[in-house]
Amino acid sequence: MDLSFSAEEQAFRAEVCGFLADKLPPELAQTVRDGRGLSKDNYERWHALLNEQGWLAPNWPKEFGGCEWNAVQRHIFEDECCRAHAPRIVPFGLSMLAPVLQKFGSKQQQDHYLPRILSSQDWWCQGYSEPGAGSDLASLKTKAVRDGDTYVVNGQKTWTTLGQYANWIFCLVRTDPTVKQQAGISFLLIDMDTPGIEVRPIILLDGTHEVNEVWFTDVRVPVENLVGEENMGWTYAKYLLTHERTNIAGVGFSQAGLAAVKRLARSQMHRGRPLIENPHFAARVARVEIDLMAMSTTNLRIISGAAKGQAPGVESSMLKVKGTQIRQEINDLARRAAGVYAMPFASEGVEGSNEAPIGPEGTTHVAAQYFNNRKLSIFGGSNEIQRNIIAKVKLGGGA
Numbered sequence: 052m053d054l055s056f057s058a059e060e061q062a063f064r065a066e067v068c069g070f071l072a073d074k075l076p077p078e079l080a081q082t083v084r085d086g087r088g089l090s091k092d093n094y095e096r097w098h099a100l101l102n103e104q105g106w107l108a109p110n111w112p113k114e115f116g117g118c119e120w121n122a123v124q125r126h127i128f129e130d131e132c133c134r135a136h137a138p139r140i141v142p143f144g145l146s147m148l149a150p151v152l153q154k155f156g157s158k159q160q161q162d163h164y165l166p167r168i169l170s171s172q173d174w175w176c177q178g179y180s181e182p183g184a185g186s187d188l189a190s191l192k193t194k195a196v197r198d199g200d201t202y203v204v205n206g207q208k209t210w211t212t213l214g215q216y217a218n219w220i221f222c223l224v225r226t227d228p229t230v231k232q233q234a235g236i237s238f239l240l241i242d243m244d245t246p247g248i249e250v251r252p253i254i255l256l257d258g259t260h261e262v263n264e265v266w267f268t269d270v271r272v273p274v275e276n277l278v279g280e281e282n283m284g285w286t287y288a289k290y291l292l293t294h295e296r297t298n299i300a301g302v303g304f305s306q307a308g309l310a311a312v313k314r315l316a317r318s319q320m321h322r323g324r325p326l327i328e329n330p331h332f333a334a335r336v337a338r339v340e341i342d343l344m345a346m347s348t349t350n351l352r353i354i355s356g357a358a359k360g361q362a363p364g365v366e367s368s369m370l371k372v373k374g375t376q377i378r379q380e381i382n383d384l385a386r387r388a389a390g391v392y393a394m395p396f397a398s399e400g401v402e403g404s405n406e407a408p409i410g411p412e413g414t415t416h417v418a419a420q421y422f423n424n425r426k427l428s429i430f431g432g433s434n435e436i437q438r439n440i441i442a443k444v445k446l447g448g449g450a
């Protein structure tokens with residue numbers, strides 16, 4: 052398998068680098084580099100710049116206004132964006148809902164919603180998980196009962212990321228409680244301004260407001276907001292999840308994080324010498340760097356296969372587990388390198404504050420990131436669930 056980049060791919064990389072050098076606002080890059088929280092305005096500004104360039108929807112077909120990039124181009128783009136500390140593209144509308152609408156939505160839904168996603172007129176959030184329905188998603192209980200030309204929705208979603216910014220939510224709802232769990236689910240598009248919806252914040256370990264509970268009490272949703280057929284939502288939900296897992300290895304994030312750890316460990320002293328020279332610390336850095344190089348090669352192998360039309364299977368689970376382990380180990384090394392400066396943790400350091408940071412450059416956000424990234428092994432299918440998949444598919448064991 053050839054893992055080198057072709058001349059065209061290298062030219063594409065140069066074009067992406069040129070764009071980032073010209074268009075990525077330095078203050079946005081600095082915010083990302085410092086690990087500070089991004090506001091809704093920050094995300095929308097970056098989306099608008101990418102949209103102007105025609106690069107906001109790398110995975111969409113051209114007929115819908117996307118780039119239709121192949122897996123290698125998407126990898127190069129994500130890689131360079133990470134290196135330049137660009138904000139991530141918020142995935143809910145662009146990478147999750149849009150592919151579902153493009154495949155299963157009506158022409159009216161495609162014509163109405165897709166342009167509004169590109170222009171950031173709509174901010175979508177994902178209403179899948181519920182208390183008691185996370186890993187076991189098919190047991191979800193939020194119900195939608197047909198009443199004339201509306202569905203009446205009652206129930207609760209949870210862990211809804213950035214739901215406080217959203218004006219729309221796509222939801223899995225139970226429309227038939229009498230059949231096998233997976234067979235009674237539908238996929239609904241719900242306007243967050245509809246009476247009966249309440250968004251309640253959940254504050255995470257790092258003190259930030261990133262996720263929410265969303266409560267529905269007698270919320271009336273027009274039937275034309277149903278995607279595809281009633282009770283076929285599980286098929287669409289699974290299709291969406293295959294798109295949720297793009298850039299799953301997070302190689303670029305880990306490379307940027309590891310570089311930051313090394314910078315910090317060179318500047319911090321331990322028993323009179325730079326921490327990076329401490330044998331125990333250096334061995335941990337070396338181990339994670341080797342793991343990262345191995346994962347990066349595996350990732351390229353899978354991308355190379357995907358560019359030739361091979362659908363990634365259980366490899367996605369392997370990348371998810373290994374990629375998140377590596378990122379969490381890097382967070383832990385950063386926390387260790389920051390030493391006592393990781394202790395005066397305050398969410399103001401993450402959200403932005405007028406106070407001068409305590410400790411040397413690169414330490415303000417370390418504790419917050421360590422706490423926040425515990426999520427990596429939970430969402431997108433927890434690592435235990437991924438291991439079950441690997442065991443079942445590769446080792447032939449029962450999960």
Ligand SMILES: Cc1cc2nc3c(=O)[nH]c(=O)nc-3n(C[C@H](O)[C@H](O)[C@H](O)COP(=O)(O)OP(=O)(O)OC[C@H]3O[C@@H](n4cnc5c(N)ncnc54)[C@H](O)[C@@H]3O)c2cc1C
Nearest residue numbers: 177178179180185186187210211212426429430431433435
């Ligand atoms: C920061 C964050 C953001 C999120 N954003 C969203 C969002 O925007 N929209 C949305 O719908 N959801 C979101 N989620 C929810 C996420 O998808 C769920 O947290 C995840 O699916 C796990 O479900 P759970 O939390 O209910 O844990 P549970 O499913 O209750 O699992 C608890 C523990 O048991 C383990 N476990 C469960 N079943 C098995 C099994 N069969 N074998 C072995 N171990 C098992 C799990 O791995 C986990 O360690 C988010 C979660 C987090 C943490």
